[in-house]
Amino acid sequence: MSQQQFMQNPWSNWMNGNGPDSDIVISTRLRIARNLRQHPFPMLATDSQAEEVVKKVAEVGKSEAMSKKGPFQLIYMEQLNPLEKRVLVEKHLISPHLAEESRKGAVLLSEDESISIMINEEDHIRIQVLLPGFQLNEAWEIGTKIDDIFEKQLNYAFDEKRGYLTSCPTNVGTGIRASVMLHLPALVMTQQISRILQAINQVGLVVRGLYGEGSEALGNLFQLSNQVTLGMSESDILSNLYSVAKQIIEQERVSRRYLQENSRIALEDRIFRSYGILKFARTVESKEAAQRLSDIRLGIDLGIIQNSSPFVLNELLVMTQPGFLQQYAGQKLTPEQRDERRARLIRERLSAEK
Structure with missing residues (x-):
């Protein structure tokens, strides 16, 4: 896939909706942070030192061992415009x-976009695996094999007592961040989400929005991830996240059944109102679009809306974002123009489903 195709194609492997528990878990992400010994960390590196890191990581990306993971495209951040x-x-x-914020940053992307290896982000290397549905163990298996390939050819910054050394102290140790993106509309509707979020903080996990730290939980989408990397093994981190995520998945399903049994008319009215608005609206803001797409996704998962695929909703989650709308249009758009194009795009995609 060419660099331009990565920009223009809205589809990524994580959107296909075929993974386990995909009615609630949109995607699973595993990220492994690593740094190279005898190289200044990115925040302290000069441009030439950062370029040397890119060169070394890119060479491993072209190795025979990595070629078995599929072709990778190296993309330099300085060659991209902000959009x-x-x-x-x-x-x-x-x-x-x-x-x-990165200087001399780059990324190695696999053809199906399930693997991205960020270079000179906060750390020299951040290996990311992104899979559809609830696939923590599968993501770890892929990520750790890629990590092994790099560790055999590069000298990692590692301390016998502290583990892998990272720019941020909260990542020291295993350097692993695992997360699941959860769609939790029923827990929000039944006003149980606050209680659950408070409990999560007590077990070493954290909940963030759609785009990670500091972002908003648009469309009832929440990222659940580990907060602790030091003093825990990789298996402990994954096991803790898995068990908590499973409990949340079950509570969301219980809440969905409760709404169907006790508030079915109100639930259907909300779902079909959102469907009707998006099917005919001529302008819609991104926040409203995310909320109404969440309602429609819930309707599809509960069988209330027939003959529509949840895959389309995953795709629209990306296609309706400001950056993609403008990239698709081939020009910068005002907020009003984005709202109009967003509404048109959603109308077209929903109509195509019938």
Whole structure:
């Protein structure tokens, strides 16, 4: 896939909706942070030192061992305009930090976009695996094999007592961040979400919005991830996240059944109102679009809306973001123009489903 295709194609592997528990878990992400010994961390590196890191990581990316994982495209951040960077962030292929703050940053992207290896982000290397549905163990298996390939060819910054050394102290140790993106509309509707979020903080986990730290939980989408990396093994981190996520999934299903049994008319009215508005609206803001797409997704998962695929809603989650709308239009758009194009795009996609 060419660099331009990564920008123009809204589809990514994590959107296909075929993973386990995909009615609630949109995607699973695993991120492994690593740094190279005898190289200044990105925040302290000169341009030439940062370029040397890119060169070394890119060489491993072209190795025979990595070729078995599929072809990878190396994309330099300095070759992208702000809009193209924003599209990659909206597709969850790079972090906002790499897009906005890194110097001499780059990313290695697999053809199906399930693997992205960020270079000179907050750390020298951040290996990311992004899969559809609830696939923590599968993501770890892929991520750790890629990590092994890099560790065999590069000298990692590692301390026998502290583990892998990272720019941020909260990542020291295993360097692992695992997360699941959960769609929790019923827990929000039944006003149980606050209680659950408070409990999560007591077990070493954290909940963030759609695009990670500091972002808003638009469309009832929440990212549940580990907060502790030091003093826990990789298996402990994954096991803790898995068990808590499973409990939340079950509570969301209980809440969905409760709404169907006790508030079915109100539930159907909300779902079909959102469907009707998006099917015919001529202008819609991103926040409203996310909320109403959440309602429609719930209606599809509960069988209230027939003959529509949840895949389309996953795709629209990206296609209706400001960056992609402007990339698709081939020009910068005013907020009003984006709202009009967003409404048109949603109308077309919903009509195509019938």
